[in-house]
Amino acid sequence: MSHFWRLKMMLTWLAVATAIVFDASSLFAASPQVVRPAQPVGGPTVVQLNQQDGPHILLRLDMADMIDRRLRATRGDIRTLLMGAKIGFNGLAVSGKAVQVRITDPAQIDAAKTALSPITAPAADGGVREMTLDGSEPGLLNFLLSDEGLKHQTSIAIAQCIEVIKNRLQELGVAGPVVQTTDQDGILIQTAGVPDLQILGNILTRPGRLSFQLIDLSMPVMDAINGRLPVGSLVLYTQDDPPIPYLIEKRVVLSDKNVLDAKASYNAQGDEPVVVFRLDSKGTAWFRQITAQNVGKPFAVILDDSVISAPVIREPIDSGFGQISGNFTVQEAKNIALLLRTGPLPARLTIAEEAR
Known part of the structure; x- marks a missing residue:
């Protein structure tokens, strides 16, 4: 299990540039805004899978x-x-x-x-x-x-998945990939020069859904698990061993849709890789309001349906920059930033086949 899941991650917001070793605004100065894939007017071209086409990964829409x-x-x-x-x-x-x-x-x-x-x-x-x-x-x-x-929604989801996959491949620096549909729910990725297709496939199929949600304090979480869940809440777990449960309000305070950009960097001491992200104006204003109303209460940072952090709101958060810190490796921080930059997949994908 990676360090990413072993730790209780800590979310630190960058209120002033002097609190860190770099100017957050200059870090993102040359970064283009994330462009979310639009719904297509027509479906993508379908090709037939050829086992002799060289190294490839075949993904299936869940x-x-x-x-x-x-x-x-x-x-x-x-x-x-x-x-x-x-x-x-x-x-x-x-x-x-x-x-x-x-x-x-x-x-x-x-x-x-x-x-x-x-x-x-x-x-x-x-x-x-x-x-x-x-x-x-x-x-x-x-x-x-x-x-x-169903057919229409499948076509839309496949087209959007392809756009996200292409963005992730570009961010990873994979040279000359070909990404096409093979049938109604299949996506074929042909690429050469990738030493480990399994690692690549795991990155391409990660949902990449990030959300911030308040923790429900109306009852102890074990009472909710053993009894009846409060209306409007659910139980989510960390990926620790054993997993730690949290009672979470279903309402999403902030999501990956409000993230304009994200980069791997280092903390103020320069000794720990972190992920720094920039919010859009709507996300900044909305989160300022929510945190002002909930000072002293905990909230959950959730990535792909797992709680990765549960910090307490100490004061209203009014900065447009945020920092996710933990005992990351440099590569882990880069992978998380990549997921935030390229946006989430519209539906889950599974790896159906790998061929080298």
Whole structure:
């Protein structure tokens, strides 16, 4: 297990440039902003996998993860639309390839269908109707992910994954890679001169999702594990041995979407590799507000669904620069910074094949 997971990492915010051995603004002065991949108008070109094509990695889209994320997003949209229309509901849940919700007042069924019409509207970028509505059971609205919708979402996810992979390969300095689809859910990466394809594949398939979320102090975490979780919270673990549990509020205070740039550097003493990142204006303002409201309370730094740090908010954080520190190797700090610069994958990828 790497040092990255062995330690309790510490998040230190850079309030003034004199607190560190470099000027944070000058560190990022020549760095371009991260460009998130846009949703494609058409799908990527599909090629056939040829075993004689030389060194390559074949990745597969985790369809279950992609479907789950799409349905959870739909569940959130349904909640927002019904609350905005002041329509009572219960039983909002994901079930199979559908999201269902029960309208508490039968007289509001038609109003609910009108409020939720954006859920079944054709997608703006392709005209595909991703969700269909089954209202055959009285009071119950069942939104199903259509076959066309699944195919459309798969095409979008593959195209976005390819953009993230290309950015990561460029950041790693891999020369002349070819990245193409092989079929509906496969991505073929052909490259030469890489000494360890397994290490490369592990970096390319890391989700790279970073978030900052408040820790729920309403009950001891073991009570939540052994009893009933508070509404709006979940239990996440560190990757220590044994893992340490934390009761985390589901609300995301800050995410990787607010990170403009990230670089590996050193701490103020110059003896420890760290990851320094720069926030956008929205992230800076939002985090300033949240930290001002929660002084003295802990929050969690979460990378790929694992808690990597749980510092206490000592004062309002109003700087646009942050520093993640721990007992990193130089390479670990570079890898984390790379993930933050290139952005997260839209869905999980698995390594299906490696050929040297």
